[in-house]
Structures are given as structure tokens and as C-alpha cells.
Amino acid sequence: MRRMVLGTARNPIPELSRGVVEHCVLALLREDESYAFELVRVLGSRGLVTSEGTIYPLLARLRRDGLVSTTWRESVTGPPRRYYQITSAGRAVLDGFLGDWTDFRDAVDAILAGAAEREE
Amino acid sequence: MDPEAAIRDYLAALDAAAAPLDLERRAELVAEIREHIDLALGEAGRRDESTVRDVLERLGSPGEIVAAETGTMDAVGAEWSGRPGEVPRHALSVETRALLWLTVGAVVLPFVGPVIGLWTATASDRWTVTQKRTAVLIFAVLAVMPFVLLVPAAIAGEFMWIIGSGGFALPLVPLAGIVAAAYLVASSSLVLTVSRKT
Numbered sequence: 001m002r003r004m005v006l007g008t009a010r011n012p013i014p015e016l017s018r019g020v021v022e023h024c025v026l027a028l029l030r031e032d033e034s035y036a037f038e039l040v041r042v043l044g045s046r047g048l049v050t051s052e053g054t055i056y057p058l059l060a061r062l063r064r065d066g067l068v069s070t071t072w073r074e075s076v077t078g079p080p081r082r083y084y085q086i087t088s089a090g091r092a093v094l095d096g097f098l099g100d101w102t103d104f105r106d107a108v109d110a111i112l113a114g115a116a117e118r119e120e
Numbered sequence: 121m122d123p124e125a126a127i128r129d130y131l132a133a134l135d136a137a138a139a140p141l142d143l144e145r146r147a148e149l150v151a152e153i154r155e156h157i158d159l160a161l162g163e164a165g166r167r168d169e170s171t172v173r174d175v176l177e178r179l180g181s182p183g184e185i186v187a188a189e190t191g192t193m194d195a196v197g198a199e200w201s202g203r204p205g206e207v208p209r210h211a212l213s214v215e216t217r218a219l220l221w222l223t224v225g226a227v228v229l230p231f232v233g234p235v236i237g238l239w240t241a242t243a244s245d246r247w248t249v250t251q252k253r254t255a256v257l258i259f260a261v262l263a264v265m266p267f268v269l270l271v272p273a274a275i276a277g278e279f280m281w282i283i284g285s286g287g288f289a290l291p292l293v294p295l296a297g298i299v300a301a302a303y304l305v306a307s308s309s310l311v312l313t314v315s316r317k318t
Contacts, residue, residue: 036152037159044178051180056152057189060145078158 017048022058024048026094029086067093123172127157134182214244219301226297234259234297251307255300262296
């Protein structure tokens with residue numbers, strides 16, 4: 001039984017993070033605007049992105065969905081940079097996600113804590 | 121491998137993998153990744169082989185990046201096709217009408233029917249310009265052929281022969297429309313499209 005469960009969900013974390021990373025991007029933009037490379041750095045340093053290049057399609061989707069807006073700014077070093085800002089639609093999506101995520105996390109934590117107790 | 125060549129190869133592979141994207145987004149994606157590589161190498165302060173390899177590995181494979189993009193594109197496409205008001209405005213699709221004029225029309229109204237059919241086909245967005253031009257060419261060549269065949273006889277003054285030979289050569293005119301229609305069907309996936317719509 002135990003072996004079967006392990007077999008069906010061997011490594012769910014990459015799968016999970018795919019659905020969650022775009023909300024993390026929105027969360028990072030909540031306080032201040034940022035540019036893609038900086039976002040990649042922060043997400044990468046926390047282990048949330050394994051393939052850094054996939055952030056660019058994700059940002060393009062957020063743009064298309066109107067959850068972020070962009071502005072080109074001159075940079076001190078190198079070419080102009082595209083800065084991302086969260087839109088009001090993006091804030092609404094993020095607020096919704098925060099509630100859902102808290103419920104989800106609590107539910108998973110409770111189940112995992114229960115399993116840990118039984119192990120002891 | 122020369123690090124600059126490795127970067128060029130990576131970007132070329134990304135550009136090739138991004139072929140299914142629309143042109144504007146494809147160019148933008150390649151530019152974004154190119155800028156990322158430049159920033160990452162600038163931050164590292166080196167452009168040697170191992171630094172470049174590390175940066176490219178962290179980016180992920182070109183296929184992986186494009187897959188992240190196309191997953192989105194499919195979702196967008198699905199939303200669009202589901203939109204009300206996007207249904208074809210005609211009971212018969214442009215392609216079906218064009219094919220009917222080219223086949224039935226060619227027999228009922230030689231010359232005129234196929235010309236209307238080819239004209240109707242120009243409005244189709246499923247046939248490419250080349251396919252439409254080729255169909256016009258097929259029709260023009262086959263429709264003109266009976267007259268070309270008659271020219272030597274006319275020059276020789278063989279009027280009786282003209283009347284006689286015209287009898288077998290002129291069926292080529294409606295045939296021209298039918299062959300053009302057959303070409304349009306064969307050269308595209310339209311057989312399915314048309315049969316689904318009608």
C-alpha cells in the first residue's frame with residue numbers, strides 16, 4: 001500500500017510549484033516594481049524555479065492576462081529594462097490566492113502532522 | 121567549445137523551437153533570454169566556458185522554455201475558440217462554396233463558374249496564397265489549352281478540322297475547374313474541415 005502511494009506521486013513539488021510560482025511573482029511585485037532578471041534571482045535563490053528561462057513565458061502570460069503591466073526604463077548599465085508592476089486585477093487574484101493557499105497549507109500540514117504522530 | 125558560439129547555438133535552438141509562436145512573441149522571447157544571458161554573465165563578471173555553461177544550464181533547455189510558453193498559448197486559443205459570436209457567418213464555408221463553383225459550376229457554367237470559384241477562394245484563410253495562385257494557374261493553363269491546340273489548325277485554314285477537334289478539346293474547360301478544385305483539396309487539410317462544416 002505504502003509503495004503504491006509513493007509510486008503515484010513520486011515528486012509532486014515541481015508540479016506544485018508550477019501552479020504557485022506565478023502567484024509568488026505577483027506577491028513579489030505587490031510592494032515594489034521589479035524587472036525579470038531580479039524576479040528570477042529571488043525565485044531561484046528560494047528554490048522555486050529550476051529552469052530560470054521558464055519565468056519569461058510566465059511573465060508574458062501575466063501580461064496577457066492583465067495581471068501585471070510593464071514600463072521600459074533606462075538602466076545605468078546596459079540596455080533599457082522592462083519593469084513589471086502589479087495591476088489592480090493582479091492584486092485581486094493575489095488576495096484570492098492568499099486565502100486559498102492558507103487553507104490548502106493548513107489542510108496539508110494537519111494531515112502531515114497527523115501522519116508524523118502516528119509514526120512516533 | 122567557444123563560449124560565444126555556445127550562446128549563439130543556444131539562442132538559435134531557442135529560435136527554432138519557438139517557431140510555433142507568433143512572430144512578435146518569438147522574437148521577444150529570444151530577446152528576453154539573450155538579455156538574461158548578458159545580465160547573468162555581467163553579474164558573474166566572466167564570459168568563460170564554465171560560466172556560460174552554468175548560465176545556460178540554469179536557463180533550462182530551449183524546448184522547456186517554449187513548452188512553458190505554448191502551454192499558455194493553447195489556453196489562450198481555447199478561450200478564443202469558445203467565444204460566442206466567432207461562428208462562421210455563412211451556412212456554407214468559403215471553402216465549400218469555392219469548391220462547388222469549381223466543380224458543379226464548371227460544368228453548368230463553363231469559364232464563369234470556375235472563375236467565381238477562384239474568386240471565392242481568395243477570401244479563404246485556410247488556403248495559402250501559393251495554393252490559391254497555383255489553382256488559378258492550373259485553371260488558366262487547362263482552360264486556354266483547347267484554344268492553343270486550335271491555333272495551328274486556324275493558321276492552316278483547316279476550318280472543318282477546327283469544328284471537329286473543338287468537340288473533343290473543349291471539355292477541357294470545365295475539367296480545368298475540377299482539376300483546380302481537386303488540387304486545392306489535395307494540397308490542404310481541407311477535406312476534413314469542409315466535411316465537418318457541411
